[in-house]
Amino acid sequence: MSSYFKKQFFIAFIYLIIFSAIGGGIFFGFVYSPASCQDGKLNQGEEEIDCGGPCVVCQEELLNPKIVWAKIFPVEGDLYDLAAQIENKNINHGTDNLPFVFKVYDSNNNLILEKIGRSYIMPREKKYVMEAVSLDSIPAKIALEFGEIKWQKFKLVEDLNLSIFDQSIDLNGKNNYAAFAKGTVYNKTRFDLATVDIYIVIYDLRGNAIVANKTQKDMMKSGEGKSFEVAWPKSFASDSSRIKTDMKAHTNAFSDANFITTFLEK
Structure with missing residues (x-):
């Protein structure tokens, strides 16, 4: 190859490098946008847009109950x-x-x-x-x-299993009370609980609440069951087949006194 062609080839190669650099700069500067935590897109393993994964922890929008x-x-x-x-x-x-x-x-x-x-x-x-x-x-x-x-x-490491069995409603009345609700609450967690709160609501068949009551049981050991009873002085129904009973047991897992603070996220 003559020196003339070598010179022309070298000049063309230099121009190719220059134009490639300019084109790449335009592409990366204006067209291509690498994934980041401020790109407004859900990418790079993010849990939500621009948060979670490699980005900052997503903040939950906290709502009133x-x-x-x-x-x-x-x-x-x-x-x-x-x-x-x-x-x-x-x-x-x-x-x-x-x-x-x-x-x-x-x-x-x-x-x-x-x-x-x-x-x-x-x-x-x-x-x-x-x-x-x-x-x-x-x-x-x-x-x-x-x-x-x-x-x-709150970091829940296991279910707070508080179950109510042997539920019953007595509408016959006794001792100046017209009706009773009974049951047995079981602490099926692996923790001894200082207090378990029990709520009882009676509904009609259309789903309307007609009476309510509550009680509590103290110092419930893991695996222990305790019976409870609540009463109403006035009659609210004559036929138990015409009502539905909702009994719920809850405990305050945030309370140090309830011995389950290992659920709290430090």
């Missing part, structure tokens, strides 16, 4: 039970300090009572809250509101 229903039940004389069913839809967060207030109104929409209470709720848990009150006026409706909730992330 959903109020499924709230009702007031006459007990006897000026005594009433305030009850509500609530549901925590947060996947990883619960709280051992759930402040709430029942607001009771008369038929003219006048506020006649505010009953403040506190409870706890686990992630993805549906439960009841209840308060007993005495009223000077006839109530017409109630509302449930929550205070400021300090959510805690």
Whole structure:
């Protein structure tokens, strides 16, 4: 090859390198965007867009518990039970300090009572809250509101298996009470529990709650079962086949006194 052609080949090669560099710069600078934690895309093993995996931990949008229903039940004389069913839809967060207030109104929409209470709720848990009150006026409706909730992330390493067996309803009445609900709660966790709360709600066949009650059992050892009984002074049904009973057992897994703080994520 003559020196002329060698020179022309060398010049063409230099131009090729220059144009390749310019084209690559345009592609990588304006067209190609490498995966990152700020690219607005779900990639590189992220759990959600730009979080999880190699990026920062995803922050759960924390929601107040959903109020499924709230009702007031006459007990006897000026005594009433305030009850509500609530549901925590947060996947990883619960709280051992759930402040709430029942607001009771008369038929003219006048506020006649505010009953403040506190409870706890686990992630993805549906439960009841209840308060007993005495009223000077006839109530017409109630509302449930929550205070400021300090959510805690909860690492559940196993199910909190609290089961209720031998459930029964006695509508015949005795000892000045019109009806009874009975059962046996079993602690099937591997922990000794300081307190187990038990809630009982009776529904009609259309799914409307008609009465509510609660009790608790203390110092339940792992594997232990304890019987319980609650009573109502006034009759609410004459035929047990026309009602449905919902009995739930819960425990506060956030409480140090309940001996299961290993579930808390440090």
